[in-house]
Amino acid sequence: MSSLNEEEESLPQEPPSRNEMSRRQFLTYTLGGATAFMGAGVILPMVRFAVDPILQKKGEGEFIKVAEASKITEEPQEFTFELPQQDGWYASTAMLTAWIRKDANGDIYALSPICKHLGCTVGWNNNKAHPDEYHCPCHGARYTKQGRQLAVAAKPLDQYTTKIDGGWVYLGEIVPNTVSAKEA
Amino acid sequence: MFKNVYNWIDERLDITPIWRDVADHEVPEHVNPAHHFSAFVYCFGGLTFFITVIQILSGMFLTMYYVPDIINAYASVEYLQTKVAFGKIVRGMHHWGASLVIVMMFLHTMRVFFTGSYKAPREMNWVVGMLIFFVMLGLGLTGYLLPWDNKAYFATKVTLEIANSVPFMGPVLKELMQGGSIAGAETLTRFFALHVFFLPAVLLILLVGHFIMIRRQGISGPL
Numbered sequence: 001m002s003s004l005n006e007e008e009e010s011l012p013q014e015p016p017s018r019n020e021m022s023r024r025q026f027l028t029y030t031l032g033g034a035t036a037f038m039g040a041g042v043i044l045p046m047v048r049f050a051v052d053p054i055l056q057k058k059g060e061g062e063f064i065k066v067a068e069a070s071k072i073t074e075e076p077q078e079f080t081f082e083l084p085q086q087d088g089w090y091a092s093t094a095m096l097t098a099w100i101r102k103d104a105n106g107d108i109y110a111l112s113p114i115c116k117h118l119g120c121t122v123g124w125n126n127n128k129a130h131p132d133e134y135h136c137p138c139h140g141a142r143y144t145k146q147g148r149q150l151a152v153a154a155k156p157l158d159q160y161t162t163k164i165d166g167g168w169v170y171l172g173e174i175v176p177n178t179v180s181a182k183e184a
Numbered sequence: 185m186f187k188n189v190y191n192w193i194d195e196r197l198d199i200t201p202i203w204r205d206v207a208d209h210e211v212p213e214h215v216n217p218a219h220h221f222s223a224f225v226y227c228f229g230g231l232t233f234f235i236t237v238i239q240i241l242s243g244m245f246l247t248m249y250y251v252p253d254i255i256n257a258y259a260s261v262e263y264l265q266t267k268v269a270f271g272k273i274v275r276g277m278h279h280w281g282a283s284l285v286i287v288m289m290f291l292h293t294m295r296v297f298f299t300g301s302y303k304a305p306r307e308m309n310w311v312v313g314m315l316i317f318f319v320m321l322g323l324g325l326t327g328y329l330l331p332w333d334n335k336a337y338f339a340t341k342v343t344l345e346i347a348n349s350v351p352f353m354g355p356v357l358k359e360l361m362q363g364g365s366i367a368g369a370e371t372l373t374r375f376f377a378l379h380v381f382f383l384p385a386v387l388l389i390l391l392v393g394h395f396i397m398i399r400r401q402g403i404s405g406p407l
Contacts, residue, residue: 042238045270045277046245052269088249089256089263 063163063170067100070167072108076101076124076145079110081171098160098171099124099134101145103179110160112174117141117153148180156180205399214406225299226403228292233391235285239323240384242278250330252376254369257332282324289320301404309397312390319387326379332372340375341367 021029066081076099083094098110111134113122120138127135127142133150134143134157142150147157159179161172194200213219215226249264249271251257264271293313296302302310329340344367348358363370 042241042277045273046241049245049264049268049270049274050248052271055269089259 063161063172065168066098066110066171067169068167069108069164069169072100072102072169074101074103076111078113078124096171097121100169103146108162108164108169109179110162110169110171111147111177112158112160114158114174115141115153116149116155116157122157144180146180146182147177209399212403212406215403225291225295228288228295232285232288232292235281235288236387236391238277239281239285242274242281243380243384245274246278247380252330252373254332254372257330257372261331261333278327282327285320286324289317293317299404299407303404306397306401306404309394309401312393312397316387316390316394319383319390323379323383323387326375326383329372329375330379337367340371344371 062083064081064083067077067079071077078097078099080095080097083096085092085094097113099113100108100110102108113134114120115122115136115138117136117139120136122134122136122141122143124134125132126137127133130142132145134145134147136142136152139152141152143153143157144150147159149156156177157180158174159177161175163170163172215223217224217227246264249260249268251260261275265275266272296310296313325343329336344358344362347361348354350357359365361371361374362368363374
């Protein structure tokens with residue numbers, strides 16, 4: 001009896017554990033993988049479709065003929081011009097405004113009248129209390145001739161990229177101000 | 185990681201029984217194509233649902249670009265189809281899926297009919313299924329107008345004339361459908377609202393009923 005018992009104990013109680021994937025696990029992975037593949041086939045085109053606006057190539061800044069160079073004075077003048085724009089399937093023209101002047105060296109630059117505080121529209125010399133400044137009627141932001149901020153706003157007025165060609169001033173995209181830093 | 189998240193939620197909300205109710209049940213041998221290949225006919229209902237899910241998803245994405253307006257509808261469809269990446273694919277899925285869902289639903293109906301699965305105690309599910317059939321036809325009908333091209337416009341004209349020929353209430357029904365005295369701007373917004381809000385809502389309610397009943401009663405026995 002005792003020898004029999006001993007023999008039983010010496011037999012392996014369980015099959016040796018092997019580092020193999022069980023059939024159940026394999027099937028689970030296969031099923032999950034196939035489902036994920038099919039789901040991705042459905043979802044990915046739709047996601048790409050939805051995020052297309054941020055992946056569309058942005059149009060190169062086009063220059064628009066705005067004013068005759070000879071008419072630009074040291075006093076800023078307001079010029080309005082039309083920017084053709086394509087908004088999805090809707091084509092329209094945006095009316096834009098620029099304040100253009102030339103400095104003492106005769107260099108022409110154009111400021112955007114969009115206030116850097118909260119986006120209202122500034123005007124030149126439009127407040128009697130603050131002569132020869134850009135003034136914003138919304139919250140009283142003020143800027144110098146070069147667009148440097150004097151009150152309320154935290155940044156100088158933006159500029160248009162400019163190009164002089166054949167006696168005409170062409171304006172392009174709106175960029176951060178570069179002339180206000182040269183101000184003494 | 186995923187298992188930990190699942191366990192964390194399960195400890196609090198006990199969601200495993202819900203999951204069991206929905207998905208964890210045995211497929212009887214007579215409806216399992218692995219046992220009898222001819223049992224693939226039992227897949228048509230599931231395929232109808234699968235395509236319906238694709239329709240809902242692709243439709244949701246299409247409304248990111250589409251506008252239901254007589255001036256812009258065609259232009260917006262043309263834009264999303266030609267200018268937006270994968271626009272052809274997503275609209276294609278919705279376009280072909282619309283036909284395919286009718287085909288699958290018809291095959292599913294045929295299977296239920298020829299296996300006699302509509303008989304007691306499943307008569308109510310047959311009725312709900314028929315209601316789903318008509319809602320699906322309504323979705324196809326209202327969606328057909330939305331691109332606002334010639335085909336859409338004249339197909340809807342025909343539909344409205346058919347409605348007009350209904351005895352007694354025809355003219356009223358027609359005017360109600362077109363939202364005025366002519367087929368135009370108000371017809372388009374009306375069909376859009378039906379296609380995108382009203383009919384899908386009804387469809388989802390009916391589908392829930394359809395599925396609860398089949399889970400409650402189980403699939404019909406072998407022939």
